[in-house]
Amino acid sequence: MPNPVSNPTPTSSLSDVLLKALSVQTRDEHELMNFETDEDLEAEENALVPPADESMHTDAATDIERDNVLLNSSTIRTMAQGVNVQTSAGYRRQVIILPHLVDWSSPRVSCSLGRNFNDFLITQGLVKPGEDAYTLNPPETMPEWICAWIMHSCDTVQIDGTQRPATEIRLSFSNAQKMRAAASWNFGQINDQGNVRWQKNDVTQKWGGNPSVSRLVSQYMVSLKRRKVHAGETACSARAITPAMLETIYHYNNADGRTTVQPFGSTNLGRWEGARARLLCFTAYLLAFTCLLRVDEVIQIRAHEIRKDPDSNAIILTLPFRKTHQGGDVPPFYLYPLPEQDAHLCPVRAYCRWLVVSGIREGPLFPKIGAGDQLMTDKNVSMSSAEFLEMFRNHLIDVDIDPYPYGTHSFRRGGCQYLHRYRRWSIVEILKYLISYNDSPRTRRQDFFNPNRVLHLKCMYCGRSCNCT
8 A cells, every 4th residue: 555645644544543433432332333334335325326337237238339338338327327417426526526624824714625525535645646546446445435524524533543623624424424425436436336335255255345335434424423413413404494584575575566567677676686586486485385396406496387277266386306206296286375474484375576676577586687677588487496585584684693503404394383383284184185185085185275175164172173184
């Protein structure tokens, strides 16, 4: 094994450092540790898809057939990744660009980017300059290198075994999970290791499989999570948005002519928004809040996916696919107008108002917004989740709400709480609505929000006859 280049850390001590890191919190918990490690290994295996060309390795194929396959191999690999383009790019960025820790001794406190997994291995003298760790035959110590890469950025212990200064910022456990997932995906797809567990061949005495799907890496991740929790570094989930917050935003939008469309080039526009931007965002807020949609699902809605119900005054939203329904077959959402006192929660009113202002009849319902509050409908491209999040946080700042605890998941979480606390839906009813099916003989799916549905019989136990019984 080559000697280190820039870090005078003996390579032979890396195993000792990892062993010490694994044993800090687990000396008397071996059985529980083994159970959690096995669960982590199984989850990592199930999270990966087999190699893209697994079905190509057939001895019966003729030379012509093999040539035809090879001609399209890059396309086949791309289409068989098992993840969408954004996730694939994120995994590659996670490995290609690793944020370095903040140097608090510098007068300009800033993060330097550009340290990737290969650069880390090159810096430690484990890979020669110009080599790619994912195209090599992984050595026996590759799981240790993955652990060291994660430890370098996320752990309290440095790779030389010393404690990291308290003044240094460490990445969260969520970042560690992303780094591990990126390594698993890249070894599985780029190097065709798939989801095969890292193990030693009894015949050849060589190690093979996906080095990130190894017992050492899983054991280290379990130990790292425990140290993070014991140190008080718990994950901070996105805070749920409430009906009161939506009401505040609603009244702020409708005050002082903020939803009145200004002519192009007007100097009356605010810091970030115009009337179109405000109405677009608020319509997306209510659809995500009411239908419990993810933000990526909302901003990709197209105009033809919402139509008027011919049998009532409801609108019907039919999504072509969702995260949990990648193959389609998503039952529609029936949305009815709410009473006047709930106008700030009515997606039908917001949708109709947005149609009048935008004039959109085809293409993305929530397109990008250009300069001067102009809709970029000619590009036929929806706004990105990053643009949506920025506008949402600007909205919160306008109404004097700290935007830091809120994210794109705030609407989905807030919608669940709203249905349970305010509309008195049971947990079972929310789950049926959330996963887009309903097998209840008492309530049809189109009647979930129907204010005119027939009341149920009087309950013999509580005496109530309302729908929430």
